[in-house]
Every structure is written in C-alpha cells, then in structure tokens.
Amino acid sequence: MATPGRTAAARTGLLRYWRTLKRFWGSALASQMEYQVNLLIEVVAMAGNLAGSLLLLWLIYGRGQQLGGWSLEEALVVLGIYTLLDGVSSTLLRPNLGAIVTQVQQGTLDFVLLKPIDSQFWLSTRTLSPWGLPEIVTGLALAIGAALRAGARPGVATILGGALMLLSSVVILYSLWFVLATTSIWFVKTWNVTEVLRAALSAGRYPISAFPAGLRTLFTVVLPVAFLTTVPAEAILGRASSHWLLLSVAVAVAALLFSRWFWRLALRDYTSASS
C-alpha cells in the first residue's frame, strides 16, 4: 500500500470498466428485445441439436457399446458441458467476435481504437444476445443431473474444481475464437475460418477417449477440444487428477495471454499498413 494514489486509480479504472460493461449489456438487451422471435428460433435449434446428440448416444449405448470407457450418464455430462459452451458461444462469443470481421471491413474498428479503453475488452464484450441463456441453463442442468445419476457425490472441492474447469474451458474457447477473428485484420474475410472452428469443436460433444488415438492427440494438443468438455466433465465427476486440472488452467491462461499478444501484433500491422 505504498502507493495509495495508484490503487485508487486502479479501482476507478476497474469501476469504469464495470460501468462500461453494464452499459454495453444494457443497450444490447434493449436492442435484442425487439427481436423476441429469436428466442423461439434458438430454443428450437438447441432442442434439435440436443435431440440429435441424445439419439446418437442412445443408439450406441442401446446396443451395449460404450464410448471410450464412459458410461451413458458420464457421456451425458460431456454433452451437457458441450451444450453449456454452445450457449456461451451464442450469448457472448458469436455476437461479439463475429462482429470483428464486419468492423474491419467497414472501417468502424477505427472508432474502437480511438476510445480510451482496452480494444480487446470492447470487441469481446460489446454486445450480448440473451437468447443463448436457455442453452446455458439446459447444459448446466444436464451436466449436473447426469453427474448425480452417474453416482457422483461432489464435495466442495469437486464443485470448486468443476467450476474452475468450466471457466477455463470458456476462456480457452474464447481465446481460440478471438485469435481466429483477429486474422480478419490480414485476410478481411475470416468468417469461414470460424466455421471450421465450430465444426472441429462439435467433436467436444463426446468424451475425448471415444476418438482414435490420432484424433485424440489432435484434439488435445492442436485444438484443445479435450480441455473444453472432457476435462471439466471429469472434474465434475470427481475423477480428474490434479495434474489435468492444473494443466487445464495453465492452457487457459496461456491461451488468453496468446490472444492478447496476437491482437497487439495484428494491430501493429493494421496501424502500419491500413489506409
């Protein structure tokens, strides 16, 4: 506490970000309320997706097979977490990160860069689509319900560990997506790249051990799909080793730092090359 002025400044700085975030989301909700029919569309889409995945699991397990040594209930935990992540994507990631490409194309990114606020913060939190919330709730309910049926009796540590893993997986997903969206500074049209990301991530519906060894490595090392759903599921089921927990947090922190570094790199090019 040697520099009280500085801590006060930091506090008002954080306060300013908090107040900005409230304004961001308040105005986003206000504009979304004009499109209530979106709620119906999102719920129907979610129901369709979920039904398809459930049908597949039912077919596999109905014939007495198993997915990579996971019971049906355990596999449902993974599916629940996938659904939750998909909800987070619909609520926050897609509306914000999808708009970066447009901002680059239309040149309105310039307005963001001239605001006395972190540009990555602005671009990542500017808007919010409430229609993904049902998916978040459904995913969470499915994951918890299935974990309990699978016989998990979580203590405080397990719950905290699970929550931390979920947070890590959201951070990893966000960072990946943000990095891909950032490439639009060079390529301008990047939307199809993020579609590839979505396709690859749909592998996260099922436990990672269900995949052949090659894909398993790919989904762990190159695209960290394993950290998105399987690791949090194991944490919720109370059987994750502390190694994996730590590794997951480390991957999340590294991914976030990388996304910030990558954004600065892109901005350096943008400001030296754009017209």
Add this chain to the structure above:
Amino acid sequence: MAIIRAEALSKTYRVADKQPGLAGTLRHFVQRRHRDVAAVKGVSFTIEAGEMVGFLGPNGAGKTTTLKMLSGLIHPSGGSAEVAGYLPQRRQADFLRQITLVMGQKQQLIWDLPPLDSLRVNAAVYGLDDATARRRIAELADMLELGEELTRPVRKLSLGQRMKAELLAALLHQPAVLFLDEPTLGLDINAQARVRAFLADYNRRHGATVLLTSHYLADITALCPRVLLIHEGGLFHDGSLRELSSRLAPCRLVRLELEEPRPAADFVSYGEVEACDGRDVRLLVERERLTEVVARLLATLEVRDLEVSDPPIEELIGRLFRQGAVA
C-alpha cells in the same frame, strides 16, 4: 503554443501489384509483387490551439491518411507528429481523451438503438459521471438542435440528424482537438449550414482546435481562416484562402459592357483577353495593375457597365488538380 505539429510526415503504403484476371491472380499467388505508393510525402505544419484549419485536396491526395496519422490510427513511415503533447501512434488513454475523429462515411452510433444509448456507452467509456454526461448531452443537443431524435432508433433518422448525433457522440468527452473528415458529406444545403454553424459555435465556446476536410469549399470558406492544401501527397499551400486564390491566379477578372462593339486587338494592352464578343469583353488583369487599368478603361472607352471579381476558387483549385502539375 502549437497543439498539432507535423514534421516531414510521410506515409508509404505497400500495395499488391496484381494483374487482372485469373492468370494474374495465379501469378500473384506464386510470385508476390508489391509496389510502394507514397500517400503523404514529407508534410510539415503546426497548428495553434483554438485554430480552425481547412484541409483541401483532391481524392487520394493524402488528407485522410494525414488525419489518421494525427489521430494515431496509423503509424507514419517517416517524419513525426505530435498532438496535444503526445505521440499519436501510442494511443495513450490520456491522449485519446483529448481528441476526436469524425468520419463522414463511417458511423459509430448503434444502428438499431436510439443515439442516447450510444451516448451513455461513450459516457461510461470516458468515465463521465451521470450528472456531467446529462449536462453535456443537454448542452450539445441544444447547440445541434437535437431533441426527441435522440430517443429514436438511429436507423429512423435522416442523414442530417444522424450526422448531428454522430457529432454529439464524438464531442461528449469535450476533446481539445477535433479531426473532422468530410463531416458534411451527402448532407443537403440546410443541414450543411447547420453543421457549419455548430462547429463555429463549438470552437468559440470551448476553444477547441479543428482540422477539417471537406469536398464542399463552402465549409472551408465559412469556417477556416487558414487552409492547408495537399496536392499529390505534398503541402502545396499553407495560408488563407485569399492568398491561395491569388497564388493560383494572380489576376482578377474584369467584365466590360461597352456602348459600341470593339475588336479584341484593342484590349491587348490592358491584360489577357479571355473573351471578346462584340460589346461584352472579359479581361484577366494582374492584381497590381488593376486600379490603373480600370481607370484607363473608363477614361478611354465608353463603358456601360464594369464588374471586377475573383475567378471562382473552385475553378482555380479544380484547374490545379486537373493539371496535376503545380504552378
């Protein structure tokens, strides 16, 4: 004290040199070729706090590039810029609080929401408390003659109303330096005049420094005692519009209506004969000789009417841009 300083400011872009067609695309893919295009070449000027300066030049002359360098959006490839004591390209928060950039072709207001929502977002970003934000919005809305428009979705506003709301959003943090790139683009005459009046008023009230580009010379003549003319990336003129016009055309236009028709040869001793159509004569006369020539004309000839004017500045500048060469 100079609030804006540009010293030998330059910007060179690297553009892909690509032949048209599929073959050209493939060749470019295999062997990339680039060409350097100098958008701004060693431009130097200083602007004092509170000045209103017009920035003129044809499309592609480097006006927008210069504004972007001064606001910190792009890095100069040579020379340096200093604005309000800061290096713009660092885009430090304290610097950004002191400047604003308005671009006529781009908008920052959220399309689906009333301007007021975007204004509240800006107020939070700039850390204004509610009372200050309310007071400033009220003051600016009053100056801009904006009322219930602020509570109507932006998409339902006219172009003029939208531009005024854009200005409000850009000025909410009370910047000391305003970079305005074509702020009246596409507006009708009335809306242009209102934006102009507002800018003059704002400059008077807050002592803000304004650097303005516009296609409409009327904006510049009405607002800017000083003009920077950029031509082919270089600074061609720095001074008043009047000086610019005398530099571009060191002559004045004398129109005569005579009682009797006369041949053109009779006028050669007075100045350059631009047109001679019997009784109507148009002469270009050097400024220094004007009074003497007019006196002589009136003494020697039977003149029914005589009119002296400046050749229109639009025409002079247009001629300069078309010629491409600097006189």
